[in-house]
Amino acid sequence: MNKLSMDPTPRLVNGSSAAPATLLLAHGAGAAMDSPFMTAMASGLAEVGWRVVRFEFSYMAKQRISGKRSPPDRMPKLKQVFLEQVESEAALRPVIIGGKSMGGRVASLLADELSAKMNVLGCICLGYPFHPLGKPQQLRTEHLAVQKTPTLILQGERDGMGRQDEVETYTLSPMVSLQWMPAGDHSFKPTRNSGLTETENWTAAVTHSSNFCKRLLSS
Template sequence: MTTSFLFDGPEDARFTLLLAHGAGAPMDSASMNAATKALADQGIRVARFEFGYMAARRTGDGRKPPPKAEKVMPEYVAGVDDLGPTNGPLFIGGKSMGGRVASMIADQMFEAGRIAGLICLGYPFHPPAKPEQLRTAHLEELKTPALICQGTRDEFGTREEVPGYTLSPGIELLWLEDGDHDLKPRKSVSGFSAADHLRTLAEATRRWMEKVS
């Protein structure tokens, strides 16, 4: 089955970012739409796609639960294949589970010269309330340049927790003050709005892409 994409941003953009969704929400969820718009406003071409279990929810085949991340790795590889040649460097990534899956195929893609880097929006370092169940083993030796954008109060990995993990020196972290797993802050607490954080994320992503490619 050929991958279906949603495209945003200029067709002749220097950088293209392939994004997958999180475990529970589709590629056109409010949070994915908002992040995509911010990135496109920075001149980045964004291509979104869905894993098969999520796409099936649109066709009346029932609400299938998310499979294990390992099970959908081939679907992400197929997404890169189906996207085809891009105008300039290609980056892969995603929201939560989508970013995790991208991180699990990143090195094979990077070493083959097919991608320039990895971008994760809210990486699920561990399940909520289960900090002992780390999902970081493959990140310790990651060769691919990576940018992880994380809210400081993300229940999948907070600013207090993450510095204690062993991560590849090629991974950079962008911390968004008081952001939750969708990177949304409480304005009354932090003084920042969700739009503020997404603008910061998009500007930082653009600068990082220019640096590593």
């Protein structure tokens, strides 16, 4: 099931309301909640038994209507929209928050606060933007060094916002686990000579995410 919500914040819902937990996923800076990547993650996770809710930040919802590209909202507004979505879901069942790139970053910044006061079990980052493209010195890892909430980061080995050889030098909390997508870029697309396909890496990402959620529920 893929149901579009008509709430002020646009949402897409996949999976059964009887699922043991909801994965609340936000999109990245440049692509909407119904991008091929987000659709593959949501549908794949729903197929293996999870309820998945995708939502759009204000700037992307406006962009969908106007057709004109605009920069992301500032972080306080992004966090507020995410928080409102968590509040609407956490009263119903356990929630795992996360998202693609910027969406995952926002989730990771909120994770400790929300896990302390709401039914939020963990965080999944699908391609974390460890630094802006071409600016490896501008790290976005300060909070990840002290993260208390179980956090899974799925990262392409050749991600331009954090390659494996770069990320392995960073100081990250023991609560942050990394799973490398072979030969993958920021959206896990592998090189042609790797022998892998984009679909295979996306399927693997669904499997890793689902297994992480199962561990959260069983702990």
